[in-house]
Amino acid sequence: MNPPTRLLLLVGTMTHTAERVARAIEMDCADLIEQIEVRTMEGLNIQALEKGALYVICTSTTGAGDVPDNARALYESLGSEPRYLGHVRYGVIALGDSAYPQTFCNGGLRFDERLADLGAVRIGEVFCHDASEGPEAEVAGAAWCRKWLAQALQATAAA
Numbered sequence: 001m002n003p004p005t006r007l008l009l010l011v012g013t014m015t016h017t018a019e020r021v022a023r024a025i026e027m028d029c030a031d032l033i034e035q036i037e038v039r040t041m042e043g044l045n046i047q048a049l050e051k052g053a054l055y056v057i058c059t060s061t062t063g064a065g066d067v068p069d070n071a072r073a074l075y076e077s078l079g080s081e082p083r084y085l086g087h088v089r090y091g092v093i094a095l096g097d098s099a100y101p102q103t104f105c106n107g108g109l110r111f112d113e114r115l116a117d118l119g120a121v122r123i124g125e126v127f128c129h130d131a132s133e134g135p136e137a138e139v140a141g142a143a144w145c146r147k148w149l150a151q152a153l154q155a156t157a158a159a
C-alpha cells in the first residue's frame with residue numbers, strides 16, 4: 001500500500017490553543033509529508049473522515065470533561081451516524097489541565113474512544129498535554145507530532 005501523502009489536523013478548541021498547536025505542526029512537520037491541512041471542527045460530521053489521509057484529532061477539554069463547542073457536532077455524529085471506520089488511521093493530541101484531575105484531557109480521550117469503537121486504528125499513544133506543567137502546548141505538540149508522523153508513515157507503508 002502507498003503511504004498517505006496528506007495529514008489532516010482536526011481542531012476542537014474553545015480559546016484557540018489547540019488551533020495554535022495545529023498551526024505549529026503545519027509549519028514544523030512540512031518536510032515529513034506532502035500536504036498538511038488544518039481544519040477546525042465547526043460544521044464537520046463523520047463524513048469528514050475519508051480515505052487516503054492520516055488524521056490527528058487535536059482538541060482541548062471544556063466544562064466538566066466535555067469536548068469543545070466547535071467539536072460537538074463531529075463528536076456526536078460518531079455516535080448518531082455510526083459507520084465502520086476501518087480505513088482511518090489517527091493520532092490524538094488531547095489538551096487539558098491537571099487542575100481538573102477527574103476529567104483530565106477527557107475531550108481527546110472521548111474522541112479516541114468513539115473512533116476506536118467504530119474500527120478506526122490509533123497509531124501510538126494519546127498525547128496528553130497539561131496546561132499547568134511543562135513546555136507550552138505548541139512546542140510539545142509539534143515535537144510529539146514529528147515522532148508520531150514518522151511512526152504513522154512507517155506503519156501505513158508496511159500495511
Ligand SMILES: Cc1cc2nc3c(=O)[nH]c(=O)nc-3n(C[C@H](O)[C@H](O)[C@H](O)COP(=O)(O)O)c2cc1C
Pocket residue numbers: 012013014015016017018019059060061062063064065066068095096097098100103104105106131137
Ligand atoms: C471552563 C474550562 C473548563 C475546563 N475543563 C477541563 C477539564 O474538564 N479537563 C481538563 O483536562 N482540562 C480542562 N480545561 C483546560 C483546557 O482544556 C486547557 O486549558 C486547554 O489547553 C485549552 O485549550 P483551547 O484554548 O484550545 O480550548 C478547562 C478549561 C476551562 C477554561
